[in-house]
Amino acid sequence: MSVTSRTPRSSDRPRRSSGGDGDRARRASARPADDRAPLVPEPGVPVAGASLTRQERKARTRQALLDATLERLEDQAFGAISLREVARSAGITPTAFYRHFESMEDLGLVLVDESFRALREMLRVRRAAATEPGDEIRAAVATLVEHVHGQRAHFRFIARERSGGTAPLRSAIRQEIRLFSSQLATDLARYPVLRERATADLQMIADLIVAAAVSAVEQLLDVPPGRPDLEDEIRGVAEDQLRLIVLGALQWRSAS
Template structure:
C-alpha cells in the first residue's frame, strides 16, 4: 500500500491538566510575579540547565529535549525562548564574556608595579574562574566546539578581548612599542591565560597553588621578555 495518506485528526477534547503546576525548576516560592518575570525565570532556568548539561559533553551533544526535561517544561515550550540550540548557545557566549570582562575590570584597580600587576592578575583570574566555573568552562569548550556559529562568536569575542588587553598594556612603560607588537604580546598573554584557566577548571583545590605559581612565572617571563626584547636581537 504505497499511497497511504496520513490525515491529522486534531482532538478537540483534551485532558484537563493544563498549566496547573508550573514546575519551572525553581525552589523559591513564586508568591507573586508578573508574566514576564516568570518568562525570564524560565529562560534563566534554560540557560542554567544548558550550562549544567554541556559540562561533560559540549553544546553539540545537547538536545532540546534534554534541556526541556531538566527545566521541567515540555519540549515545544523551548521555542517560546529560543529558536534553536545554536541561539541558546549564542546567549551563553554573550553572558560568559560579560563575566570575563568583569574580571579584566577587576584587575585594572590601580596596581602600580609590574610585580603587583602580575600577582593581582593571576589571583583575580583564579578567583573568577572558580567562582564562575560554568561560564568559563563553556567558553573553553565551545572555542573549538561543534557548533559553527557559536565557535565563531567565541573567537570574535576573544578577538575583542585581546584588543582590549592590548590597550591596557599600552599604559605600561612600553610607550615606544608599535600597536602591532602590543597586539602580538596581548595574543601571547591571552593564550597563556586560556591554558591556565583550563588547568584551573580541571584541577583539584590542592593543585591550585602550583598552577598559580606557574601562571605567575609565565606572565613574568613574558613581560620581562617583552621589555628586553628589542635590545637583544636573537642569539
C-alpha cells in the same frame, strides 16, 4: 400517540459557568509553565511566583534553561544535549523553549557571552587597582583562578567548544578572545614603559598573555578536588610566564 425523538439542542443542555475557579484552573494548566497566570491561592497557601510580573517569570524561565544546560555540560558536550531534555528540566514544553531562544545554538551563544562578560567585569575592577605591570599580573591571575572556581561549568563549556564545538560557537569564542586581547593591548599602553610602543607590538604582547591565560584555565579545570598544591603550582607557573612575556616585551623592538 407517537412521540417524535429529537437530539437535545445546545440551548437545552446545562450551561457551564465561564467564571468558575475550576474553569480558570483548567485553562491555566493548559498553558506552558512559564506563561501561567497565578491562581487564587487557598487561605494560608502561598503560590510560587504569584508576585512576579510576566516579564520576571519569563526571565526566570530563561535562566532556568541556561542553568539546565550548564548542569549537563559537566558530563556531556554541548552538541549532545537535546532541546527536549533542557526544556523538561526547566519545567516547560519544548514548544515554549522557542519563546526564549531560537535554537540550542542560540542558547549556546548566550552562554559564551555570559561566560566572558562576567570575567571582563572582574578583570576591569582588578585592573583599576593596579599601578604597575607586576600588580596587573598578580591581579589577573588571582581573578582568573577565582572565576574558574565560581564559574567552572561556564569555563568547561568554553574549553570544550573552543576546539570541538560547532562553527558558530567556535567563531563566537574566538571573537571574545580577540576582544580580550584588544582590551588588554589598550590597557598595556597606560604604562609609561610601554606607552611609546607601536600598536602592533602591544597587540602581540596582549595575544601572548591571553594565550598563556587560556592554557592556565584549561589546566585548572583538570585539577582534581582536594589538590590545592596542584592549583598553586599552576598559578605560580602562570605568573612566571606572564612576567617573562612582559620582561621580553620591554626588550623587544619591532623591525618596522
